Amino acid sequence: MKTESKIKSLLFGLSLLTVGYVNAQTTNETQTATTTQSSTANPQIDALKQKIAANPQDTQSLVALATAYQDAQDYTSAIATWNQITTIIPDWAPAYYSIGYANQAAKNNEGAKAAYDKYIAKVKPEEVEANKQNLAYAYFFIAFQEKDTDKEKAKQYIAKSLQYDSTNQDALNLSKSLMN
Incomplete structure (x- = not known):
């Protein structure tokens, strides 16, 4: 099934990104937020945007783009990109966790709570x-x-x-x- 193959390929990519998400669990909320970097100043983001423009269904590139936005602390763009992924693969639980993480980092606790709730609901018993x-x-x-x-x-x-x-x-x- 097409969705299953996308999920399997994304799981590998996500396993490489897990270290960044664990940070959400240990980050001190009193830390000062750094200024959001512009995506135009980030060649990695620009390259990924071009790649996705050529193939909007490229979920691996979308995951990489969402992660790059998070690394650049552009949480609004990260959330929008994770939401694109949930449109393509609506049952992929890690995307909802990532939306929660990005909302939390952006100090949007209601958005984070809603996304974490969706994540909990989307995790399959075997996962x-x-x-x-x-x-x-x-x-x-x-x-x-x-x-x-x-x-x-x-x-x-x-x-x-x-x-x-x-x-x-x-x-x-x-x-x-x-x-x-």
Whole structure:
């Protein structure tokens, strides 16, 4: 099936990008945001845009472009590019995680929460083991966002987060605070 082959080829590319996404889990939110670089000053982005213009369905190049935008801290363009990927491959869970990551980096917590929720819903049972760390973080982020408005939902999500990563100290601390 055409979609399956696209997903398999993207999984390899995504595995190379995982190191960058793990950073979303450990980045201090108080760090000062750096100025967004213009894509016109980035030859890698320009080359990828030309490649995609020639073949708008080139998902590998789209993933590379979205990642390059993120590296350049152009989160608006990264989100738009990840959304293009979800249009081509609507069931590819890592794209939704990446949308969450980019929204979070752009300080759009509502957008991040919605994207992480979609990511959680899109992870197939046979993919859970390979996605445990990202699932743990997605559940943690949503629980953290819900802790003041929907304590019961936050409790459910933090329990799921700890199910996937029982050693995450931030998740353990949030779980304790929710029990009070």
